[in-house]
Amino acid sequence: MASHSFLWSFGKKFFTFGLIGLTVSDRYASILPVRGASMSPTFNPRSDSFGGSLSDDYVLVEKFCLEKYKFSPGDVVVFRSPQNHKEKHVKRIIGLPGDWIGTRSSYDIVKVPDGHCWVEGDNPSSSMDSRSFGPIPLGLVQGRVTHIVWPPERLGAVKGSIREDRLSSS
Amino acid sequence: MVMWEQILLLSVLKRSLVYPGENGCHCLEDETSDAEVFNSMAMSCTYFLEGTNTSTVYEPSVEPSTLSRNAVVFNSKFKLRKFGAGGRRRRRCDEWISVAKEALNQISTVARFLCLLHVTDKYLCSPTLAYGPSMLPTLNLTGDVILSEQVSYRLGRVGPGDIVLVRSPTDPLKIVTKRILGLEGDRVTFYDPLSGDICRTVVVFKKGRVIFLVTRFQRGHVWIQGDNIYASNDSRYFGPVPYGLIQGKAFFRVWPPDSFGRLGP
Numbered sequence: 535m536a537s538h539s540f541l542w543s544f545g546k547k548f549f550t551f552g553l554i555g556l557t558v559s560d561r562y563a564s565i566l567p568v569r570g571a572s573m574s575p576t577f578n579p580r581s582d583s584f585g586g587s588l589s590d591d592y593v594l595v596e597k598f599c600l601e602k603y604k605f606s607p608g609d610v611v612v613f614r615s616p617q618n619h620k621e622k623h624v625k626r627i628i629g630l631p632g633d634w635i636g637t638r639s640s641y642d643i644v645k646v647p648d649g650h651c652w653v654e655g656d657n658p659s660s661s662m663d664s665r666s667f668g669p670i671p672l673g674l675v676q677g678r679v680t681h682i683v684w685p686p687e688r689l690g691a692v693k694g695s696i697r698e699d700r701l702s703s704s
Numbered sequence: 705m706v707m708w709e710q711i712l713l714l715s716v717l718k719r720s721l722v723y724p725g726e727n728g729c730h731c732l733e734d735e736t737s738d739a740e741v742f743n744s745m746a747m748s749c750t751y752f753l754e755g756t757n758t759s760t761v762y763e764p765s766v767e768p769s770t771l772s773r774n775a776v777v778f779n780s781k782f783k784l785r786k787f788g789a790g791g792r793r794r795r796r797c798d799e800w801i802s803v804a805k806e807a808l809n810q811i812s813t814v815a816r817f818l819c820l821l822h823v824t825d826k827y828l829c830s831p832t833l834a835y836g837p838s839m840l841p842t843l844n845l846t847g848d849v850i851l852s853e854q855v856s857y858r859l860g861r862v863g864p865g866d867i868v869l870v871r872s873p874t875d876p877l878k879i880v881t882k883r884i885l886g887l888e889g890d891r892v893t894f895y896d897p898l899s900g901d902i903c904r905t906v907v908v909f910k911k912g913r914v915i916f917l918v919t920r921f922q923r924g925h926v927w928i929q930g931d932n933i934y935a936s937n938d939s940r941y942f943g944p945v946p947y948g949l950i951q952g953k954a955f956f957r958v959w960p961p962d963s964f965g966r967l968g969p
Contacts (some may be wrong), residue, residue, distance in 0.1 A: 550816060559828060561809045585710040603876040614948035617924040647942075649874040673871035 563596045572655035592684035595677035603672050608694035610679040625653035829853045834881045839932035849959035852952035867954040873945050882928035892927050
């Protein structure tokens with residue numbers, strides 16, 4: 535009987551903490567691992583070692599930006615992949631609605647439509663981004679990356695800067 | 705027998721010795737342990753209990769009058785400490801602490817309730833007010849309250865014909881209600897408002913092949929369209945939308961009451 539009540543109270547606590555954790559991670563902030571080398575100088579700089587999950591960076595993602603969907607160029611955002619809704623990608627916003635973006639492969643200039651943004655990885659050689667699937671709707675964005683929290687030696691804020699050659703002239 | 709009486713007496717005494725006096729609060733000194741109290745009690749108890757009716761014994765022993773300002777009781781066997789102004793302060797402090805605890809309890813209850821609300825709203829089922837002309841034969845112009853569930857789109861179980869809530873690709877703050885007409889690989893025929901009275905057929909993104917003319921197509925998109933083809937801003941204008949923009953599937957209408965019931969294909 536004692537074990538029964540213990541299980542019950544444990545289950546209740548577990549449920550409560552799950553509820554609170556889910557709410558906080560949905561509405562305020564959460565921590566996500568970054569896999570792959572597409573953001574290489576910023577996250578996972580030692581990408582060539584393929585050390586597995588041990589060398590992955592963990593980042594803090596804040597969700598307050600989702601109330602207004604206000605972003606500035608250079609923000610690193612997490613968004614659902616437009617091709618597969620189960621995947622989430624981390625990329626840097628290059629262009630916002632109304633900006634003109636020059637794609638590097640073909641020399642066209644694309645205007646970012648309303649409610650969309652142009653995202654690119656920091657490592658152009660191994661990044662699947664707007665250059666292959668075009669601008670993405672802002673509604674897919676799930677949060678903005680503000681800090682790296684793991685590994686401890688790289689703890690710090692993420693800088694919102696665009697590399698020189700990607701600056702768009704609008 | 706006597707033993708039990710003693711224990712009873714002890715418990716009564718220990719409880720009733722702490723009582724508020726005129727000048728503050730008298731209470732047993734903390735370092736007087738139970739054993740001490742018990743031992744010192746034993747003699748007097750047995751004395752009292754012998755040949756006496758037990759119910760009368762306890763009353764005089766804890767009479768408030770025996771607690772003087774200097775607090776000597778029971779032949780000075782119990783030391784009593786008197787709290788003056790400090791005691792009052794301490795009592796007020798205790799009151800504040802208990803009030804704060806109560807408030808904290810209430811707040812945590814409310815917070816837990818809000819969390820439950822959020823999780824239900826986000827992962828299970830939520831009410832939505834849908835208005836506007838774009839779904840006209842199905843949903844009214846003035847505003848229907850519909851229930852949408854968030855389970856089936858997470859499991860990938862939405863199909864052609866379902867009414868879904870989609871975050872608008874042109875304005876991320878707006879959520880629109882539309883009907884899914886085609887998933888990946890489906891062939892969709894629609895009346896094209898951009899090029900006059902022409903019916904056009906598109907295949908919604910066969911894997912890897914680009915078929916839609918306006919935008920490039922990828923996998924994982926759906927074709928959404930309003931039921932009112934003359935007044936609906938939908939996939940015919942902005943092309944298929946990513947599946948990730950779907951926010952829920954409408955399955956039940958609550959208001960107005962005369963059309964209460966299931967919604968669906």
